[in-house]
Amino acid sequence: MIDTQTAFDRYESLRHALPSATFSPKSQTGRDLSDTAPHYDAYILDAFGVLNRGETAIEGAVERMEDLRASGKRLIVLTNAASYTRVDILAKYHRLGFDFTADEVVSSRDVAFANLPKLTDDDVWAAISAEGDDFSDAPNQATMEDLIANPDLFDTAGGFLFLSTARWKDTNTTALSQALKANPRPLVVANPDLVAPREDGLTIEPGMIAHDILAQTGTDAAFYGKPYDNAFETALARLDGIPRHRIAMVGDTLHTDVLGGAAAGIGTILITDHGLFKGFDVVPYIQKSGIQPDWIVATT
Numbered sequence: 001m002i003d004t005q006t007a008f009d010r011y012e013s014l015r016h017a018l019p020s021a022t023f024s025p026k027s028q029t030g031r032d033l034s035d036t037a038p039h040y041d042a043y044i045l046d047a048f049g050v051l052n053r054g055e056t057a058i059e060g061a062v063e064r065m066e067d068l069r070a071s072g073k074r075l076i077v078l079t080n081a082a083s084y085t086r087v088d089i090l091a092k093y094h095r096l097g098f099d100f101t102a103d104e105v106v107s108s109r110d111v112a113f114a115n116l117p118k119l120t121d122d123d124v125w126a127a128i129s130a131e132g133d134d135f136s137d138a139p140n141q142a143t144m145e146d147l148i149a150n151p152d153l154f155d156t157a158g159g160f161l162f163l164s165t166a167r168w169k170d171t172n173t174t175a176l177s178q179a180l181k182a183n184p185r186p187l188v189v190a191n192p193d194l195v196a197p198r199e200d201g202l203t204i205e206p207g208m209i210a211h212d213i214l215a216q217t218g219t220d221a222a223f224y225g226k227p228y229d230n231a232f233e234t235a236l237a238r239l240d241g242i243p244r245h246r247i248a249m250v251g252d253t254l255h256t257d258v259l260g261g262a263a264a265g266i267g268t269i270l271i272t273d274h275g276l277f278k279g280f281d282v283v284p285y286i287q288k289s290g291i292q293p294d295w296i297v298a299t300t
């Protein structure tokens with residue numbers, strides 16, 4: 001677990017590796033998303049910190065989605081959660097009370113799988129995954145094996161696919177850095193987040209580990225998910241016909257949700273009460289980073 005200041009400082013240190021964007025000079029403020037409704041026809045919603053915190057729905061979020069839908073707004077969930085298959089992730093939202101359809105959910109896992117490079121000689125992908133991940137949604141010709149269960153893959157895999165830090169240890173970071181230095185192979189990161197808000201604090205996510213590995217090895221990685229355009233273009237393709245200025249990205253982080261939304265040319269709304277900035281005054285962070293959302297609202 002790490003704290004918000006440490007996470008923010010690490011994001012700032014990585015600005016060179018993140019998209020660039022232009023921002024509004026000033027944010028409007030509101031109580032919740034209903035205050036922004038006259039300005040937008042569609043919302044792209046982050047999950048952690050906007051819809052849920054871990055396995056709990058954020059209070060009022062289910063009702064807000066129903067109200068927005070009833071007033072004709074289009075909704076898309078855009079999440080960097082890569083530990084779940086499309087079927088599992090939809091089941092999770094339904095369990096929490098949301099009524100999203102499969103067409104309304106885009107995960108960074110889907111984006112990574114859709115863009116996964118083909119390995120030579122039918123080599124195996126070493127997947128860094130949560131316990132029980134079955135990879136049933138992996139693309140046709142890709143063979144996935146669990147790196148934690150089979151450490152021989154550090155040497156023998158054709159590539160590494162980072163989905164989850166649930167079972168990852170510092171010693172694994174050292175081992176993967178050494179393996180990539182000895183024999184450079186593709187590293188695909190399907191969750192670029194550095195941290196994620198859970199019920200009891202911030203957990204370290206694949207983006208954080210991957211950037212540590214890149215710093216140690218001087219090699220490269222392919223990142224799929226927010227704030228990169230591969231994720232936003234996939235989500236925006238589902239909202240064909242709605243002009244970008246009438247679409248807003250709603251999220252709890254400056255460096256993934258707001259930065260990525262602004263880089264994609266859509267509106268941006270920062271939620272402050274539930275995720276990364278819960279309990280913090282967000283203004284100094286906005287000033288320091290220059291990542292100014294169009295709207296700042298307390299809750300979903």
Ligand SMILES: [Mg+2]
Pocket residue numbers: 046047048049050251252253275
């Ligand atoms: Mg979030």
